[in-house]
Amino acid sequence: MSQVGNAIKMYILLQANGKMKISEIASLLEVDERSVRRYRDDLEVASILIDGERGKYGGYQLYNDNLMLGLNISTQEQNSLQLVEKYLKDSRNIASKDISNIVTKINAMNSAREKEQVDFCNHMAKETISNIDLSVERKKFLDIHAAVLSRKKIRIDYNSLNSGKLTRIIRPYTTLQYKQDLYLIGFCELKEEIRDFKISRIENYEIMDETFPKDESFDPEKSMENCLGIYKGKEYNIKLKIMHPMSQIIKEKVWVKNQVITETDGGAIIFKAKMRGLTEIKTWILGMGSSVIVLEPDEIVYEIKNEIEKMRNFYLR
Structure with missing residues (x-):
């Protein structure tokens, strides 16, 4: 193998194994120890610095690992990426296989820090998954x-x-x-x-x-502004009274950026917001059951009453 090829192979060995004796590297590369020292010099010219320690427990180890890939990924960043991988895998996202492959490669490059990584085998993401052929x-x-x-x-x-x-x-x-x-x-x-x-x-x-x-007039962020979901259409000034404990659940999320929540008696809240998407507004309100009263506007009050009446008639037959 060429001198450049051996230098790269030496870099990969140090990435995978951490500290290694010069004699170990020489044996694996099938060269003498003088060549190993020359590879170290070549790598340092490329700003890949290698620490050298003398003595019985000495050897070479990378000073700035991942520099060849320009990554310099911290343990915290690596753990976060593994958490994202677990979420995408559990929710059957179309990108999950590719992300898993990336995480595997990064873990291999960072194997020297393997003991610092968090094990997410007991973590799970609960999502309603799509019934589709992922490929x-x-x-x-x-x-x-x-x-x-x-x-x-x-x-x-x-x-x-x-x-x-x-x-x-x-x-x-x-x-x-x-x-x-x-x-x-x-x-x-x-x-x-x-x-x-x-x-x-x-x-x-x-x-x-x-x-x-x-289309210069199209702005994806603007097109979804004040939408509770993906449904668009007429905008409503919504005012709800939401009782405890549902009030606590509602307070824990940002439903639309313009929402205003005011605390009131008995743990209840008054929820005000501009919202678009009648279908999802109705579904959201009905999902709170008897814990919510629509105060405004009258059009939404009518829509909710009408939906409840239709549901009621199903059970009177």
Whole structure:
């Protein structure tokens, strides 16, 4: 092997094993100890510094490990990455396999610090997982996101809950992940407006050669402003009275950035916010059951009363 190749191999050995005797390195590289010292000099020219200790328990060890990869990952950062890996794996995210491969490589490069790492085998993430073929959805998502970046139109066969299966041509603006599901936001030429498309409901797709100009008026953050979820539409000034213990649960999260919470009697709260997305607003309020009273606006009061009446009629039959 060439001198450069042996120097790189020596670096990898020190990354994997920590401190090593010069004689050990020489034996593994099948060279003499003088060559090992020369490899050390070559690596230091490349700013990969190696500590050398004399004596019975001496040897070489990297002073600035990971510099070759420009990583310098701390133990805390490595533990955080492992935590993310566990979350993605438990929630069956399409990126989980790739992240696991990255974590494995980083762990191998940082094996000298292995004892400092936290074991997350007793940690779990509880999520409602998507009933999808991960490999199919991953390819579909990556193809669609590539079209977003290159501003290429997409022809899709989309199975809408309201309209049924239709072929549409979409100008893809951005991709979005919500509650473990992937979405495409884009301009639908059939409906002549910006729509959200759940990627798992796209049955067939074709990335077209035709491109489209960037829509300077579209801002993904702005498009989701004051939305409780992905549903958009009319904005409401919501005012709720929420009783304990549900009030404590509501206080523990930021539902929309503009929310204002005021403490009141008996552990109850008054919750005020501007919100969009009638479907998800109704679902959210109904999910609190008898722990919430809608104070404003009258339109939402009517919607909740009407939904409760429909539910009640199911059980009177």
